[in-house]
Protein backbone atom coordinates (compact mmCIF):
# COMPACT_ATOMS: atom_id res chain seq x y z
CA UNK A 1 0.00 0.00 0.00
CA UNK A 2 0.99 3.63 -0.43
CA UNK A 3 0.65 5.49 2.85
CA UNK A 4 1.34 9.00 4.06
CA UNK A 5 2.45 9.63 7.64
CA UNK A 6 2.14 13.01 9.33
CA UNK A 7 3.84 14.05 12.55
CA UNK A 8 3.96 17.33 14.40
CA UNK A 9 6.48 16.70 17.17
CA UNK A 10 7.01 18.11 20.62
CA UNK A 11 9.61 20.59 19.29
CA UNK A 12 6.76 22.47 17.58
CA UNK A 13 9.04 23.06 14.60
CA UNK A 14 6.59 21.97 11.92
CA UNK A 15 4.84 19.09 10.20
CA UNK A 16 6.82 16.15 8.83
CA UNK A 17 5.11 14.39 5.94
CA UNK A 18 6.39 11.09 4.58
CA UNK A 19 5.17 8.80 1.84
CA UNK A 20 6.05 5.12 2.09
CA UNK A 21 5.13 1.89 0.35
CA UNK A 22 4.50 -0.84 2.89
CA UNK A 23 2.56 -3.97 3.75
CA UNK A 24 2.43 -2.85 7.39
CA UNK A 25 4.55 -5.85 8.25
CA UNK A 26 8.06 -6.62 7.10
CA UNK A 27 8.18 -4.67 3.86
CA UNK A 28 8.63 -0.91 3.94
CA UNK A 29 10.18 1.52 1.46
CA UNK A 30 10.51 5.30 1.77
CA UNK A 31 9.20 7.13 -1.30
CA UNK A 32 9.10 10.87 -0.51
CA UNK A 33 9.40 13.29 2.39
CA UNK A 34 8.90 16.98 3.07
CA UNK A 35 8.64 19.27 6.05
CA UNK A 36 6.23 22.16 6.45
CA UNK A 37 7.52 24.67 9.03
CA UNK A 38 5.28 26.61 11.39
CA UNK A 39 5.55 30.40 11.37
CA UNK A 40 6.73 32.01 14.62
CA UNK A 41 3.13 33.11 15.27
CA UNK A 42 1.87 29.56 14.76
CA UNK A 43 4.53 28.16 17.10
CA UNK A 44 3.57 30.70 19.75
CA UNK A 45 -0.12 29.80 19.38
CA UNK A 46 0.65 26.08 19.70
CA UNK A 47 2.91 26.63 22.70
CA UNK A 48 0.14 28.59 24.44
CA UNK A 49 -2.46 25.93 23.67
CA UNK A 50 -0.09 23.28 24.99
CA UNK A 51 0.54 25.15 28.24
CA UNK A 52 -3.20 25.61 28.70
CA UNK A 53 -4.15 22.01 27.86
CA UNK A 54 -1.74 20.72 30.46
CA UNK A 55 -3.73 22.46 33.19
CA UNK A 56 -6.94 20.58 32.30
CA UNK A 57 -8.24 17.65 34.33
CA UNK A 58 -9.28 16.06 31.03
CA UNK A 59 -9.47 17.09 27.34
CA UNK A 60 -12.26 19.55 26.60
CA UNK A 61 -13.35 21.81 23.75
CA UNK A 62 -11.65 24.97 24.94
CA UNK A 63 -11.77 27.71 22.25
CA UNK A 64 -8.01 28.39 22.30
CA UNK A 65 -7.14 24.71 21.99
CA UNK A 66 -9.75 24.24 19.27
CA UNK A 67 -8.26 27.19 17.33
CA UNK A 68 -4.86 25.52 17.62
CA UNK A 69 -6.41 22.24 16.43
CA UNK A 70 -7.76 24.03 13.38
CA UNK A 71 -4.30 25.45 12.65
CA UNK A 72 -2.83 21.95 12.98
CA UNK A 73 -5.38 20.44 10.59
CA UNK A 74 -4.92 23.19 7.99
CA UNK A 75 -1.11 22.95 8.08
CA UNK A 76 -1.29 19.16 7.69
CA UNK A 77 -3.66 19.45 4.70
CA UNK A 78 -1.12 21.76 3.07
CA UNK A 79 1.71 19.34 3.84
CA UNK A 80 -0.21 16.47 2.19
CA UNK A 81 -1.00 18.54 -0.89
CA UNK A 82 2.64 19.56 -1.30
CA UNK A 83 3.90 16.02 -0.70
CA UNK A 84 1.54 14.67 -3.38
CA UNK A 85 2.70 17.37 -5.78
CA UNK A 86 6.37 16.51 -5.11
CA UNK A 87 5.69 12.82 -5.65
CA UNK A 88 3.54 13.41 -8.76
CA UNK A 89 0.65 11.44 -7.25
CA UNK A 90 -3.11 12.01 -6.96
CA UNK A 91 -5.13 11.46 -3.78
CA UNK A 92 -6.88 8.35 -5.13
CA UNK A 93 -3.48 6.67 -5.50
CA UNK A 94 -2.87 6.86 -1.72
CA UNK A 95 -4.40 4.16 0.45
CA UNK A 96 -4.27 5.85 3.82
CA UNK A 97 -2.89 8.71 5.90
CA UNK A 98 -1.60 8.21 9.46
CA UNK A 99 -2.25 11.53 11.19
CA UNK A 100 -0.56 11.82 14.58
CA UNK A 101 -1.61 15.41 15.29
CA UNK A 102 0.03 17.59 17.92
CA UNK A 103 0.31 16.36 21.48
CA UNK A 104 -0.89 19.17 23.73
CA UNK A 105 -0.88 17.13 26.93
CA UNK A 106 0.09 13.57 27.73
CA UNK A 107 -1.40 12.32 30.99
CA UNK A 108 -1.64 8.51 31.00
CA UNK A 109 -1.61 8.83 34.81
CA UNK A 110 -5.01 10.53 34.47
CA UNK A 111 -6.15 8.02 31.84
CA UNK A 112 -5.76 10.21 28.77
CA UNK A 113 -3.41 11.56 26.13
CA UNK A 114 -4.43 14.41 23.88
CA UNK A 115 -3.38 14.92 20.27
CA UNK A 116 -5.13 17.79 18.53
CA UNK A 117 -6.06 17.87 14.83
CA UNK A 118 -9.28 16.80 13.15
CA UNK A 119 -8.93 13.45 11.36
CA UNK A 120 -12.30 13.68 9.58
CA UNK A 121 -11.57 17.19 8.33
CA UNK A 122 -8.16 16.05 7.04
CA UNK A 123 -9.77 13.07 5.25
CA UNK A 124 -12.43 15.34 3.72
CA UNK A 125 -9.95 18.01 2.60
CA UNK A 126 -7.43 15.55 1.11
CA UNK A 127 -9.88 12.93 -0.16
CA UNK A 128 -7.78 10.21 1.51
CA UNK A 129 -8.84 7.77 4.25
CA UNK A 130 -7.21 8.94 7.47
CA UNK A 131 -6.29 7.18 10.68
CA UNK A 132 -5.97 9.56 13.64
CA UNK A 133 -5.93 9.36 17.44
CA UNK A 134 -3.36 6.59 17.41
CA UNK A 135 -2.53 6.69 21.13
CA UNK A 136 -5.88 6.72 22.93
CA UNK A 137 -6.82 3.03 22.59
CA UNK A 138 -3.54 2.07 24.21
CA UNK A 139 -4.10 4.43 27.16
CA UNK A 140 -7.70 3.22 27.51
CA UNK A 141 -6.36 -0.34 27.70
CA UNK A 142 -3.95 0.65 30.48
CA UNK A 143 -0.83 1.48 28.42
CA UNK A 144 1.31 4.61 28.40
CA UNK A 145 0.15 5.56 24.87
CA UNK A 146 3.81 6.09 23.94
CA UNK A 147 6.21 5.32 22.44
CA UNK A 148 4.53 3.92 19.34
CA UNK A 149 7.49 3.95 16.95
CA UNK A 150 8.99 0.63 18.17
CA UNK A 151 6.87 -1.48 15.81
CA UNK A 152 8.27 0.52 12.89
CA UNK A 153 11.82 0.41 14.26
CA UNK A 154 11.49 -3.38 14.36
CA UNK A 155 10.44 -3.49 10.70
CA UNK A 156 13.29 -1.16 9.66
CA UNK A 157 15.92 -3.23 11.43
CA UNK A 158 14.52 -6.66 10.57
CA UNK A 159 17.64 -7.69 8.64
CA UNK A 160 20.23 -6.34 11.10
CA UNK A 161 22.04 -8.29 13.83
CA UNK A 162 20.28 -8.09 17.19
CA UNK A 163 20.03 -7.01 19.91
CA UNK A 164 19.93 -3.55 18.44
CA UNK A 165 18.71 -0.19 19.77
CA UNK A 166 17.13 2.76 18.00
CA UNK A 167 17.14 6.13 19.71
CA UNK A 168 14.76 8.90 18.65
CA UNK A 169 16.13 12.30 19.63
CA UNK A 170 13.22 14.72 19.23
CA UNK A 171 11.99 17.18 21.83
CA UNK A 172 11.69 14.12 24.07
CA UNK A 173 13.89 11.04 23.58
CA UNK A 174 12.72 7.45 23.33
CA UNK A 175 14.62 4.22 22.89
CA UNK A 176 13.58 0.96 21.26
CA UNK A 177 15.51 -2.22 22.05
CA UNK A 178 14.93 -5.25 19.87
CA UNK A 179 16.18 -8.58 21.17
CA UNK A 180 17.56 -11.55 19.24
CA UNK A 181 14.12 -13.17 19.34
CA UNK A 182 12.35 -9.96 18.25
CA UNK A 183 11.30 -8.99 21.79
CA UNK A 184 10.61 -5.27 22.12
CA UNK A 185 11.51 -3.08 25.08
CA UNK A 186 10.86 0.62 24.63
CA UNK A 187 10.27 3.75 26.67
CA UNK A 188 10.85 7.47 26.83
CA UNK A 189 14.27 8.19 28.30
CA UNK A 190 13.98 11.90 29.16
CA UNK A 191 14.25 15.17 27.29
CA UNK A 192 16.30 15.07 24.07
CA UNK A 193 16.40 18.58 22.61
CA UNK A 194 13.42 20.11 24.41
CA UNK A 195 15.32 21.64 27.31
CA UNK A 196 18.31 22.60 25.16
CA UNK A 197 15.95 24.41 22.75
CA UNK A 198 14.19 26.29 25.57
CA UNK A 199 17.51 27.29 27.11
CA UNK A 200 19.10 28.45 23.86
CA UNK A 201 15.99 30.36 22.79
CA UNK A 202 15.86 32.15 26.16
CA UNK A 203 19.57 32.95 26.21
CA UNK A 204 20.33 33.75 22.58
CA UNK A 205 17.01 33.97 20.72
CA UNK A 206 18.07 31.11 18.39
CA UNK A 207 15.61 28.24 17.95
CA UNK A 208 18.18 25.55 18.81
CA UNK A 209 21.88 25.01 19.45
CA UNK A 210 22.96 24.64 15.81
CA UNK A 211 25.63 21.96 15.51
CA UNK A 212 25.84 21.86 19.32
CA UNK A 213 28.30 24.78 19.09
CA UNK A 214 27.14 26.63 22.21
CA UNK A 215 27.24 23.47 24.33
CA UNK A 216 30.69 22.63 22.97
CA UNK A 217 31.99 26.01 24.17
CA UNK A 218 30.67 25.56 27.72
CA UNK A 219 31.52 23.55 30.82
CA UNK A 220 29.17 21.01 32.37
CA UNK A 221 28.10 22.03 35.87
CA UNK A 222 28.25 18.68 37.67
CA UNK A 223 26.21 19.88 40.66
CA UNK A 224 23.33 21.02 38.46
CA UNK A 225 23.59 17.83 36.42
CA UNK A 226 23.42 15.67 39.57
CA UNK A 227 20.44 17.62 40.88
CA UNK A 228 18.60 17.15 37.57
CA UNK A 229 19.30 13.42 37.54
CA UNK A 230 17.85 13.13 41.03
CA UNK A 231 14.34 12.74 39.60
CA UNK A 232 12.02 9.79 40.30
CA UNK A 233 11.41 9.18 36.59
CA UNK A 234 14.87 7.64 36.12
CA UNK A 235 14.40 5.05 38.86
CA UNK A 236 11.03 3.98 37.44
CA UNK A 237 11.02 0.67 35.60
CA UNK A 238 10.05 0.62 31.92
CA UNK A 239 7.68 1.04 30.15
CA UNK A 240 7.27 4.73 30.92
CA UNK A 241 6.53 7.89 28.99
CA UNK A 242 6.80 11.62 29.39
CA UNK A 243 4.99 14.84 28.67
CA UNK A 244 7.23 17.45 27.04
CA UNK A 245 6.85 19.62 30.13
CA UNK A 246 7.77 17.03 32.77
CA UNK A 247 11.24 18.58 33.02
CA UNK A 248 12.25 22.24 33.06
CA UNK A 249 15.40 24.32 32.61
CA UNK A 250 14.90 25.84 36.07
CA UNK A 251 17.87 24.04 37.71
CA UNK A 252 20.24 25.55 35.13
CA UNK A 253 19.19 29.15 35.84
CA UNK A 254 22.18 31.28 36.83
CA UNK A 255 24.62 29.44 34.58
CA UNK A 256 26.19 31.21 31.62
CA UNK A 257 24.54 30.58 28.24
CA UNK A 258 27.34 28.21 27.19
CA UNK A 259 27.56 26.33 30.51
CA UNK A 260 23.80 25.94 30.64
CA UNK A 261 23.75 24.52 27.11
CA UNK A 262 26.63 22.16 27.97
CA UNK A 263 24.92 21.03 31.18
CA UNK A 264 21.52 20.43 29.56
CA UNK A 265 23.16 18.56 26.69
CA UNK A 266 25.05 16.43 29.22
CA UNK A 267 21.75 15.85 31.03
CA UNK A 268 20.17 14.38 27.90
CA UNK A 269 23.22 12.15 27.37
CA UNK A 270 23.22 11.05 31.02
CA UNK A 271 19.52 10.15 30.91
CA UNK A 272 20.20 7.96 27.88
CA UNK A 273 22.97 6.23 29.83
CA UNK A 274 20.45 5.69 32.66
CA UNK A 275 18.04 4.20 30.13
CA UNK A 276 20.66 1.74 28.94
CA UNK A 277 20.80 0.31 32.47
CA UNK A 278 17.15 -0.70 32.02
CA UNK A 279 17.73 -2.65 28.79
CA UNK A 280 17.68 -6.45 29.05
CA UNK A 281 20.97 -6.83 27.20
CA UNK A 282 23.56 -4.48 25.73
CA UNK A 283 22.70 -3.72 22.09
CA UNK A 284 25.32 -4.30 19.42
CA UNK A 285 24.51 -1.07 17.62
CA UNK A 286 22.86 2.19 18.55
CA UNK A 287 21.06 3.87 15.64
CA UNK A 288 19.89 7.45 16.02
CA UNK A 289 17.00 9.25 14.32
CA UNK A 290 15.37 12.63 15.04
CA UNK A 291 16.76 16.15 15.01
CA UNK A 292 19.23 15.54 17.83
CA UNK A 293 21.43 13.51 15.52
CA UNK A 294 22.39 16.84 13.92
CA UNK A 295 24.03 17.86 17.21
CA UNK A 296 27.61 16.47 17.33
CA UNK A 297 28.14 17.65 20.92
CA UNK A 298 25.12 15.62 22.04
CA UNK A 299 26.27 12.57 20.06
CA UNK A 300 29.80 12.83 21.55
CA UNK A 301 28.41 13.01 25.08
CA UNK A 302 26.09 10.05 24.43
CA UNK A 303 29.02 8.06 23.10
CA UNK A 304 31.12 8.89 26.19
CA UNK A 305 28.37 8.12 28.70
CA UNK A 306 26.87 5.05 27.03
CA UNK A 307 30.12 3.59 25.70
CA UNK A 308 28.59 2.87 22.31
CA UNK A 309 28.95 5.05 19.20
CA UNK A 310 25.59 6.44 18.08
CA UNK A 311 25.17 5.91 14.34
CA UNK A 312 22.95 8.42 12.54
CA UNK A 313 20.08 6.74 10.69
CA UNK A 314 21.68 7.74 7.40
CA UNK A 315 24.38 5.12 8.03
CA UNK A 316 21.67 2.62 7.06
CA UNK A 317 20.27 4.71 4.23
CA UNK A 318 17.30 5.97 6.23
CA UNK A 319 16.27 9.61 6.43
CA UNK A 320 16.46 10.33 10.16
CA UNK A 321 14.26 13.42 9.80
CA UNK A 322 11.49 11.33 8.24
CA UNK A 323 11.50 8.28 10.52
CA UNK A 324 8.69 9.44 12.83
CA UNK A 325 6.35 10.44 10.00
CA UNK A 326 7.12 7.19 8.15
CA UNK A 327 6.31 5.31 11.33
CA UNK A 328 2.82 6.78 11.49
CA UNK A 329 2.22 5.87 7.83
CA UNK A 330 3.29 2.31 8.68
CA UNK A 331 0.98 2.26 11.71
CA UNK A 332 -1.98 3.50 9.65
CA UNK A 333 -1.55 0.54 7.31
CA UNK A 334 -1.43 -1.77 10.33
CA UNK A 335 -4.66 -0.17 11.56
CA UNK A 336 -6.32 -0.87 8.19
CA UNK A 337 -5.17 -4.49 8.47
CA UNK A 338 -6.28 -4.86 12.09
CA UNK A 339 -2.70 -5.43 13.30
CA UNK A 340 -1.48 -4.24 16.72
CA UNK A 341 0.65 -1.10 17.08
CA UNK A 342 1.48 -1.28 20.79
CA UNK A 343 2.74 -4.12 22.95
CA UNK A 344 3.33 -4.93 26.62
CA UNK A 345 7.06 -4.22 26.18
CA UNK A 346 6.58 -0.85 24.47
CA UNK A 347 3.75 0.90 26.33
CA UNK A 348 3.02 -1.48 29.21
CA UNK A 349 -0.40 -2.27 27.75
CA UNK A 350 -1.51 -5.67 29.14
CA UNK A 351 -1.92 -7.23 25.66
CA UNK A 352 -0.91 -6.19 22.14
CA UNK A 353 -3.34 -3.53 21.01
CA UNK A 354 -4.62 -2.05 17.76
CA UNK A 355 -5.09 1.69 17.67
CA UNK A 356 -6.30 4.64 15.66
CA UNK A 357 -9.66 5.84 14.43
CA UNK A 358 -10.40 5.51 10.69
CA UNK A 359 -12.10 8.39 8.88
CA UNK A 360 -13.35 7.86 5.33
CA UNK A 361 -13.46 11.05 3.23
CA UNK A 362 -16.99 12.35 2.75
CA UNK A 363 -17.93 13.90 -0.59
CA UNK A 364 -18.02 17.70 -0.37
CA UNK A 365 -21.49 19.23 -0.14
CA UNK A 366 -21.09 20.78 -3.61
CA UNK A 367 -20.28 17.42 -5.16
CA UNK A 368 -22.88 15.42 -3.22
Ligand SMILES: Nc1ncnc2c1ncn2[C@@H]1O[C@H](COP(=O)(O)OP(=O)(O)OP(=O)(O)O)[C@@H](O)[C@H]1O
Pocket residue numbers: 008009010011012013168169170171172173193194196197207208209210211212289290291292294295324
Ligand atom coordinates in the same frame (compact mmCIF):
# COMPACT_ATOMS: atom_id res chain seq x y z
N1 LIG B 1 21.57 21.38 12.98
C1 LIG B 1 21.13 21.10 14.20
N2 LIG B 1 21.93 21.24 15.27
C2 LIG B 1 21.50 20.97 16.52
N3 LIG B 1 20.26 20.54 16.79
C3 LIG B 1 19.40 20.38 15.76
C4 LIG B 1 19.79 20.65 14.42
N4 LIG B 1 18.71 20.40 13.63
C5 LIG B 1 17.70 19.99 14.44
N5 LIG B 1 18.12 19.99 15.72
C6 LIG B 1 17.33 19.67 16.91
O1 LIG B 1 16.29 18.79 16.58
C7 LIG B 1 15.03 19.30 17.06
C8 LIG B 1 13.92 18.80 16.21
O2 LIG B 1 13.92 17.41 16.26
P1 LIG B 1 12.68 16.57 15.78
O3 LIG B 1 12.09 17.21 14.59
O4 LIG B 1 13.13 15.16 15.69
O5 LIG B 1 11.72 16.75 17.03
P2 LIG B 1 10.18 16.48 17.17
O6 LIG B 1 9.76 15.47 16.16
O7 LIG B 1 9.47 17.78 17.20
O8 LIG B 1 10.10 15.88 18.66
P3 LIG B 1 9.43 14.52 19.25
O9 LIG B 1 10.12 13.35 18.62
O10 LIG B 1 9.72 14.65 20.70
O11 LIG B 1 7.98 14.60 18.94
C9 LIG B 1 15.21 20.81 17.03
O12 LIG B 1 14.32 21.42 17.90
C10 LIG B 1 16.67 20.94 17.45
O13 LIG B 1 16.80 20.92 18.84
Ligand SMILES: CC(=O)N[C@H]1[C@@H]2OC[C@@H](O2)[C@@H](O)[C@@H]1O[C@H](C)C(=O)O
Pocket residue numbers: 009010103106113145146147148149150168170171172173174188241242324
Ligand atom coordinates in the same frame (compact mmCIF):
# COMPACT_ATOMS: atom_id res chain seq x y z
C1 LIG C 1 2.73 11.73 23.87
C2 LIG C 1 3.67 11.97 22.75
O1 LIG C 1 3.34 12.62 21.79
N1 LIG C 1 4.88 11.42 22.88
C3 LIG C 1 5.91 11.53 21.83
C4 LIG C 1 7.03 12.43 22.35
O2 LIG C 1 8.05 12.58 21.35
C5 LIG C 1 9.02 11.54 21.55
C6 LIG C 1 8.47 10.76 22.70
O3 LIG C 1 7.71 11.76 23.39
C7 LIG C 1 7.52 9.64 22.25
O4 LIG C 1 6.98 9.01 23.37
C8 LIG C 1 6.33 10.15 21.45
O5 LIG C 1 6.54 10.13 20.07
C9 LIG C 1 7.10 9.07 19.34
C10 LIG C 1 6.97 9.40 17.90
C11 LIG C 1 6.50 7.70 19.64
O6 LIG C 1 5.35 7.58 20.03
O7 LIG C 1 7.21 6.71 19.39
